[in-house]
Amino acid sequence: MTGIAAPGTKVAVTGAAGFIGSHLVEALLGRGCEVVGIDRRSLRSQTLARLHLGDVLDHPRFSWVEGDLTDLNLNEVVDGCMYVFHLAAVPGVRSSWTGFEDYIASNVVATERLLRACREAGTPKLVFASSSSVYGMVDTLSAENDVAMPVSPYGVTKLAGEQICLAYAKRPDSRLSVTALRYFTVYGPRQRPDMAIARILAAALTGEQYTIFGDGTERREFTYVDDVVEATIAAAGVDVPAAVINIGGGSSVSMIDVIGLAREVTGNPVPLTAVPAQPGDVRATAANLSMARLLLGYQPRTDLRTGMTRHAGWMRGLTPHLLRTYAPPPMITGPKEATCSH
Structure with a gap:
């Protein structure tokens, strides 16, 4: 898997202070990228956010933007970025039965605002972090062309986020390519x-x-975070306008x-x-990884x-x-x- 190759490439990571986002930031910096990290969590008051990003805050190629995607001037945030990795979301299946307004705002409205900003800024590529929760109740390996029938409000919002991404990528005047990755329970x-x-x-x-x-x-299906990060970076190099890909642990x-x-x-x-x-x-949950192997050369390690x-x-x-x-x-x-x- 390759993905981003050129050192000095400017990228943005939303949800940068989170679990997967912080690992992704470190990996991108390790590849020589200039990384803009965006998150509404406060590095001053939230212990885990500081823990996650503590090793990169002083990195010369890392810049930090604290704020909510529903409020920020996203055109300024993504300006000059070749790739945007959109990991920010309100997670959780069971907790999504309450506080649904925040799920809609963070997982749907914020995603559309970011896509609009990318289109206006001329960003070539967005990688969207989706979830296996979009599949719902299944009894076999889930493949990307299966009918998605989520059984939780969280799954509904992740599927909506996917569909908004694909809609922007398929606009007749679009220069934005989108790859949505359906992560299967990430750990590490x-x-x-x-x-x-x-x-x-x-x-x-x-x-x-x-x-x-x-x-x-x-x-x-549990997927180790290093495998997810490698697949996420590789997804930046997928040369199709709109794709949905499972990422699982095997x-x-x-x-x-x-x-x-x-x-x-x-x-x-x-x-x-x-x-x-x-x-x-x-x-x-169980992932059919044929598409990941085909488009990303992905194999969980x-x-x-x-x-x-x-x-x-x-x-x-x-x-x-x-x-x-x-x-x-x-x-x-x-x-x-x-x-x-x-």
């Missing part, structure tokens, strides 16, 4: 504290209870098996509390055991206070409980 160092593997590992390392939703046979694993791996890589038990599955939860070992090692290096940030929250059985998504 800096994973959001509300996501499954972070919470399972935190439970093993702190002794707190992990709340498992369902009977543990639910399956997810296998679908039951939650019981994930918990077993957490015990192995930490050497500690995972205290469990079981509750019923919640609205928006799906039984399984990191198996789940290796990835979880690295993830656990990173968490062991956190201060007790920060590790407690990742400890599972008190059990919630209503729709506000967070989930593993994107």
Whole structure:
């Protein structure tokens, strides 16, 4: 996989202070790019945002823009950028049943504003971070040409974001090429504290209870963050006007098996509390990666055991206070409980 090749290329990353975004920023700087990071999270007041970007804030080729995509002058932000990587979004399946206005504003309205700015600025390429949540309830490998039927408000907004991207790319007067990547549950160092593997590992390392939703046979395709970043950069080089591509880890694993791996890589038990599955939860996710192989030359490199070992090692290096940030929250059985998504 190649993607961006020329050192000095100016790029923008929205959601730069987040889990995947911060890894992407580091990788782009490592390739010699000039990176503009955009996020509404405050580096002054939000501990995890500072943790994520702490190693790059003083980098001479990194510039920081703090603000909401629904308010910023995006024409100025993307001016001169060859590539825009749009990762900013409000995540979470279960939590999307409340506060839907923010999901619409951040995942749909902000995306359209960014696309309009890219079109007006003459930006050649936008890579959009979508989600496997657009597929909904499936019982086989999900392929990009399958009918998307999301079963949560979050999935609906990610599908809407995709469609807006494709609409802009297919305009008769468009010079903007768009590639939408459907990420299948991404994990690794800096994973959001509300996501499954972070919470399972935190439970093993702190002794707190992990709340498992369902009977543990639910399956997810987990994708290591380094593989996702490599695919995301490669997507910048896709030479088609509009494309949608799955990015997965190569296998679908039951939650019981994930918990077993957490015990192995930490050497500690995972205290469990079981509750019923919640609205928006799906039984399984699994990616057909044929399109990713064809257009990106993509092949996931990191198996789940290796990835979880690295993830656990990173968490062991956190201060007790920060590790407690990742400890599972008190059990919630209503729709506000967070989930593993994107």
